Amino acid sequence: MPRYRLLIEYDGRPYHGLQAQDGLASVQGAIERAVKGFCGQELRLHAAGRTDTGVHATGQVVHIDLEKDWKPEVVRNALNAHLVPEPIVVLDAQVAPEGWHARFSATGRRYIYRIMNRTAPPALDQGRVWHVKKPLDAAAMNEAAQVLVGHHDFTTFRDLGCQAKSPMKTLDVARVWREGEQVLLEFASRSFLHRQVRSMTGSLAEVGVGRWTRDDLRAALEARDRKACGPVAPSCGLYLTGVVYGD
Amino acid sequence: MPRYRLLIEYDGRPYHGLQAQDGLASVQGAIERAVKGFCGQELRLHAAGRTDTGVHATGQVVHIDLEKDWKPEVVRNALNAHLVPEPIVVLDAQVAPEGWHARFSATGRRYIYRIMNRTAPPALDQGRVWHVKKPLDAAAMNEAAQVLVGHHDFTTFRDLGCQAKSPMKTLDVARVWREGEQVLLEFASRSFLHRQVRSMTGSLAEVGVGRWTRDDLRAALEARDRKACGPVAPSCGLYLTGVVYGD
The missing domain is CATH 3.30.70.580 (Pseudouridine synthase I, catalytic domain, N-terminal subdomain)
Structure with a gap:
């Protein structure tokens, strides 16, 4: 078989x-x-x-x-x-090789989150980007995102319904950059908690519009409290872009 | 007013x-x-x-x-x-300034045509790209496209229902390049005949898959005959990307 x-x-x-x-x-x-x-x-x-x-x-x-x-x-x-x-x-x-399993053999997941950052809503990209009208400072978001990199308790950025046994995860990559009207966020980890990427993205957007500083983001992470999370970014901007296997 | x-x-x-x-x-x-x-x-x-x-x-x-x-x-x-x-x-x-007209004041139009060039059909870009399975040689297409640049009788690349008085047009830019799985074509002209971009794109795709040479494309242009045109590329890959005004 x-x-x-x-x-x-x-x-x-x-x-x-x-x-x-x-x-x-x-x-x-x-x-x-x-x-x-x-x-x-x-x-x-x-x-x-x-x-x-x-x-x-x-x-x-x-x-x-x-x-x-x-x-x-x-x-x-x-x-x-x-x-x-x-x-x-x-x-x-x-x-697939003997014993290989799409879920259990995976050693890494990569996501991209796409924000359309302009006054006018998206027409061609309706349902495929998150529309944020206020100008985002992508460099400030990228700097703040580095706070999240590493081995942490991500309770703040975890949906209350998340069924993972532990809130401890190691975030390997968090990167934010601008391409024209779009601000892109990339995250890589062995695995993610439920809604972790959208929760981190929503909080980073708070940094992008200037409501939060890098230290506010760090305090939110360290609070280990779901109530400390910024507004969760909508699902429409999120893309699972790759899965890594040991092979 | x-x-x-x-x-x-x-x-x-x-x-x-x-x-x-x-x-x-x-x-x-x-x-x-x-x-x-x-x-x-x-x-x-x-x-x-x-x-x-x-x-x-x-x-x-x-x-x-x-x-x-x-x-x-x-x-x-x-x-x-x-x-x-x-x-x-x-x-x-x-x-708008006094006397300005969206159509009659325009001195240039620019179009991009997007081809998804891979075996699998598009999922995220359904209805937004032309899907061509056979590998396209974008460099050969770009070289051949230069045959079309300049002042020509574009009867071959004009829909039979086109209502323009003359088939003479000056094509200022024709450029073809690859970006990953996509092949992009860009055309600029003061104005275009009906279906001219899709007709040129379909004929250039014949060059891309190796069925036509650059000389075949030139012969098609010089035939000044709609029957000499390659298959017309579908509308879903075409984007009006800009209009130029003298101002």
């Missing part, structure tokens, strides 16, 4: 997140239906990152166990054909 | 083009409704470029004549409020 590793891109707008939930459209449900359409098999896929409602991906990784041996490019092309017209595509398919 | 010059961005997908047509959704119709909602005035706007069904803009310019003097930023913000949830926004509003 070969295991296939699939690299997935999706527009999160039509979905109530990655994970299948009764009666709600999900990325997982759409891919599982495509598998059934392709080879008749009913299965559950496993994903590296459980993205929330409205969150996008350019580099999600999932795995599926198929009963038959197929060439990986046949799996990719057939799933893409069956996924039409869903805004989900399989960018790449590979046969 | 002050004339306002508006810089407009829109996602062309929901519209049967810029121009109002009975019973069909149009960018013009949506903006005119927003004007009516804002100040009760019924008017016709004038646009620099009449984009086709599904064509996008990041830098369309239109003008409207309002009965009352408003601060330009009031016009911009009020129209944007009335345009929700249409994927159309006013990026900027200015009071």
Whole structure:
């Protein structure tokens, strides 16, 4: 029973997140239906990152166990054909090595958060960026973001419903920069708490508009208290851009 | 009666083009409704470029004549409020100088055409790029594109329904380059014939996949015959990115 590793891109707008939930459209449900359409098999896929409602991906990784041996490019092309017209595509398919697991073998996740920072709302990028009207100081945000890098208790930046056993995480990369009208934030870690990226982004935006200083952000982190978090940034600007494996 | 010059961005997908047509959704119709909602005035706007069904803009310019003097930023913000949830926004509003006309005063138009050049179809960019699976040689396309630059009879690259009096146009810029999975084409001219950019793009794609040489493209241009044109590229990849005025 070969295991296939699939690299997935999706527009999160039509979905109530990655994970299948009764009666709600999900990325997982759409891919599982495509598998059934392709080879008749009913299965559950496993994903590296459980993205929330409205969150996008350019580099999600999932795995599926198929009963038959197929060439990986046949799996990719057939799933893409069956996924039409869903805004989900399989960018790449590979046969996974023995024992490899999309979620448990992952050693790193990378997210990009996109802010459209201009007076006018987005037209072409509706639902794909967070619109912030007030000018953001990306350099100040980047400097403050370094406070978050390292091994910390991220309780402040963790959703109250988060089911992780521990709030301790190691943030490897936090980077903020401007590209024209957009301010981009990049975060990398072995794994993230629920809504951690959106919580950190919302708090960094407070620094960007000048309401918070770098020290305020540090105090929020050290408070280890959800109430110390800034407003959580909306899901529409968030992209899972890559998953790292030891291999 | 002050004339306002508006810089407009829109996602062309929901519209049967810029121009109002009975019973069909149009960018013009949506903006005119927003004007009516804002100040009760019924008017016709004038646009620099009449984009086709599904064509996008990041830098369309239109003008409207309002009965009352408003601060330009009031016009911009009020129209944007009335345009929700249409994927159309006013990026900027200015009071136009005496005698200025969005269409007739324009001295240049600039378009970008976006091709997604990879095996997998686009998910996040559905309806916003042309998907070409076969690898494109962007350098060969750029070299061939120079054949089109200059003053020519563009009959080959003109839609049969084009209403321009003459097929003679001067193409100032034709540039093709790759950015990762995307191949981008940029064209600038005082004005374009109907479907000229999409016709040139489709023919350049023939060069990109190796079916045409630079000399084939030159022969097509010199044929001055619509039948010599390559397949016309779809509207979804086309963006009006800017309009130049003498001022």
